[in-house]
Amino acid sequence: MKQPMDSKSPSIRREKDALGEVEIPASALWGVHTKRALDNFPLSGQKIPAPFVRALALVKKACAETNLSLGYLDKQVGEAILTACDELADGTLADQIVVDPFQGGAGTSTNMNVNEVIAGRAAELLGGSRGDRELVSPLDHVNLHQSTNDVYPTALKVAALFLLKELETETGHLQQAFQIKETEFASVVKLGRTQMMDAVPMTLGMEFGAFGEAIARDRWRVFKSRERLKQVNLGGTAVGTGLGAPRAYIFKVVERLKAHTGVVIARSENLVDTTQNLDAFVEVSGMLKAFSVNLVKIASDLRLLSSGPKGGLGEITLPARQAGSSIMAGKVNPVIPEAVIQVGLRTMANDQMIGSAASMGQLDLNHLMPLVAHGLLESLTLLVGAARTFRTHCVEGITPNMDTCLAHVAASDTLLTVLVPFIGYDRVAELMAKAKNTGLSVSDLVVEEGVLTEAQVNEVLSPKRMQKMGFDAGDQAFFKGEHDQAGQ
Structure with a gap:
């Protein structure tokens, strides 16, 4: 039913759900379900990550296209929904995704925020008002033949695959940067150290070669991680049985999504398993933890090798990025390795959280899916940025202090x-x-x-x-x- 504007408050409209009526800003594309989530979960003040919003929009687009092709959506309504999905995917409607990422309901609030925004924009495109849920319904049209339980985890996998592709690229560049330094430093003899004590001589190139080899393994891990996420449960609806979705839709919708995302995905052979078990996310997170371990170790080594420079080892010089002290003039700190270390530690913490959340899923669904989503996407985003920043702001600009290295060896x-x-x-x-x-x-x-x-x-x-x-x-x-x- 089309909702009238409140005569006393023209900036407000009213929407109903099974629990009653609520007031919604007239300018909002979202509606009653989103408003309930805003009231219920004022927790972190953070936003749903942009790659996840994009992935959800592409999932909704694939679903709408499939329903259109099978005759389950009116052509005009369906095309308006597709346009709204495109606008959400390209970031035009990003300010309308307002729910907190920490939420109860296994992701229902996020799904409904997206449904309502797409419906509101589609209604507007058809000449109606943003709150005209009769013209375009968030549930009967946008969410047709879907449930949160298949849409949300599928979108999470797609978003993670987007970021894993970026991370693989950045990890490859970082590996190459260390390998270039391995060649560049091949003739720099230095003292090796074990347990923080003097050991036998080696070259600085050998040390950087070991860094590069570790990152090469991480590049391979990131590549293999993508394989773990390709099985999606879109079409499985509530518990993976496909209840409420046409058989033809179930067999077509994933192929539509694959075409729109450009990532390698396939419908899971066991939709019930893929709906209730999150071990694939745990495995990927574990590989990200391994990458983080190497980043922390290497960044710590670079801090130590550059320490001093007069009162420490001082065997290499890191690029000067900013003033290091508000009182000690001229002091320059190893801020890039320090930032990388913090990213690594955060990712390790997220891995522990993801494993715990996955283990606490019960029976046919994991109610902690939003926590898994937030942790995994945060880790991926942080690692992409850390790998890029580590390379461009630190590794590529490292220079050796050859005299210092030789003096330590001779002494x-x-x-x-x-x-x-x-x-x-x-x-x-x-x-x-x-x-x-x-x-x-x-x-x-x-x-x-x-x-x-x-x-x-x-x-x-x-x-x-x-x-x-x-x-x-x-x-x-x-x-x-x-x-x-x-x-x-």
């Missing part, structure tokens, strides 16, 4: 570890003790003691030797010959 007694296979552990231990007692650098001591020549010290510290896997008979002959000459 460390772990250089003697290289000699263990040739002169024995006990002799190496004696030399280490002598270096500490005399204050001589290890490189000077071994020459003074006749253990190595200066040429051999340079050989030991050459980038070529750092990159060589182990030692061979030629090394033994070289060391023995040089040692004999030094002793004569």
Whole structure:
């Protein structure tokens, strides 16, 4: 029934549902169901993520097209709905999606907000008012042959697939940035460290190569994650049985959605399973957690390697992005790695939450779907931004401090570890003790003691030797010959 404007309040219209009548702003495309959600869930003040809104709009479009093709929607009404879906998908109507992402009802409030906005805009396109629910009904037209329980999780998978594609691209760029630095830093000899203590020499290129290898695995994980989400339950309606939806519709609607989204999806072979179980989201979240673990570790390493720069390691310099202190003039902090670490920790926390929420689903539906949706989409959005920012604002601009790296190597007694296979552990231990007692650098001591020549010290510290896997008979002959000459 067409709703009259309130004569005393021209900016207000009235709408009814089974619970009674409510007042709605006349300018709003949304209606009574959205108003109830606004009143019931004033929780976070956050918005439904844009990729999710876009995905929901495309789901509604696929459903409307399928219903049109099968004769279940009037042509004029159906075409108006399709236009409204396009406007919602491209962001034109974004300000009308107003419900809080944290909500009871397994996503019903989000679904109804979208239904009402599409219906209101379609009615307007047909020459009616935004509140004319008789002309275009949110439920009988826009939500035809659907339920929240198949629309909402399907849209979540589509939105996640959009973001996973972006994340795969950004992860690939980050991997490449580290690999470029691996080549660029191949000749920079530095001290390796284990358990925060001096270890044996290596090259900075080898260290960055390890970073790149870890990110390469994450790129593969992100790619494989998309496979986990391709099975959707659209058409399954309430519990996955398809009750209330025509058989022909169930078999056509997913193909329509696939055409509109451009992502690889297919109708699940077991719609009941896909409706009630969320383990696919848990698996994807776990892969995102693995990526986050690597990002946190690498970002922490870069902070440490650049620390000081005078009172810390100072072996690399990160790009200066902003002033680091409101009191210490000239101080520049590693703000990009710090931001990346925070993204990683947030994603790890979301993974714990997603797993817990998925485990608490009961019987034929998981009532905590909105929490899963919010956590997963937040993690994906944060990681896309973190990977891009880490690369462009940090990794690509890193430079080595070669003199500092070499000074740390020369000052460390772990250089003697290289000699263990040739002169024995006990002799190496004696030399280490002598270096500490005399204050001589290890490189000077071994020459003074006749253990190595200066040429051999340079050989030991050459980038070529750092990159060589182990030692061979030629090394033994070289060391023995040089040692004999030094002793004569």
